[in-house]
Amino acid sequence: MNLEALFKISHGLYITGARDTQNRLIGSCVDAVMVVEASPAQIMISLGKNSFTCQNVLTSQKLSLSVLPMDIADSIIQTFGMKSSKTVDKWSNTPYHLYQDLPVLNQASAYMTLKVVQKIETATHWVFLCDVQSVEAGSMAPVLTYANYQNNKRKEKKMTESKKWVCTVCGYVYDGETPFEDLPDDWVCPLCGEPKSVFVQE
Ligand code: FE
Numbered sequence: 001m002n003l004e005a006l007f008k009i010s011h012g013l014y015i016t017g018a019r020d021t022q023n024r025l026i027g028s029c030v031d032a033v034m035v036v037e038a039s040p041a042q043i044m045i046s047l048g049k050n051s052f053t054c055q056n057v058l059t060s061q062k063l064s065l066s067v068l069p070m071d072i073a074d075s076i077i078q079t080f081g082m083k084s085s086k087t088v089d090k091w092s093n094t095p096y097h098l099y100q101d102l103p104v105l106n107q108a109s110a111y112m113t114l115k116v117v118q119k120i121e122t123a124t125h126w127v128f129l130c131d132v133q134s135v136e137a138g139s140m141a142p143v144l145t146y147a148n149y150q151n152n153k154r155k156e157k158k159m160t161e162s163k164k165w166v167c168t169v170c171g172y173v174y175d176g177e178t179p180f181e182d183l184p185d186d187w188v189c190p191l192c193g194e195p196k197s198v199f200v201q202e
Contacts, residue, residue, distance in 0.1 A: 007146075007150070011031040012144065013029065014031070016047070016063050017104055019056070020056045021056065024089070026052060028047065053085055054125075061115060064103060066105040066111045070141065071141070080094075095107065099136070100113045105138075108139070113133040114130035116128045165180040167189045169198050172189050174199065
């Protein structure tokens with residue numbers, strides 16, 4: 001069994017918006033979303049049980065969904081995907097507006113509000129079948145898929161990994177904490193004493 005093969009099933013990336021029992025704005029980043037049918041419009045969405053948003057949607061039965069455009073800032077995905085709304089106000093640093101009293105991203109390609117009509121409990125997730133209450137075109141910009149996101153991450157990682165500055169005189173590889181570009185002009189190679197200018201990027 002090769003679980004990586006599951007990634008061949010394509011997904012988009014989305015941000016959910018909801019309210020907790022104290023009426024605070026919460027939300028999370030999700031990929032498992034599917035349009036079950038268009039008329040009447042129904043959407044299936046899977047949220048991890050550990051997610052604070054999931055726990056609150058179980059009670060409120062309401063959520064919004066913002067479809068992420070390709071040029072969405074990585075910081076937004078990180079905030080909504082890696083942090084918990086229990087402790088962080090994720091919407092405070094994200095340009096949003098209220099749509100039917102739920103937060104949606106200003107930058108969304110499209111956005112909608114959903115009402116839970118059925119739910120299925122799995123080992124780790126709650127799968128919600130929802131009626132689309134209302135849906136609007138946002139920027140309608142090309143959307144980010146989960147595969148795009150992973151590929152971009154891989155590329156970025158490769159780029160940072162390959163950013164090594166090497167002394168062409170002695171072969172010393174710079175590994176200091178300060179980015180090489182930010183070192184003072186009079187900095188010299190700690191091995192051979194040659195100036196910054198003899199270093200090349202590999
Ligand atoms: Fe050197």
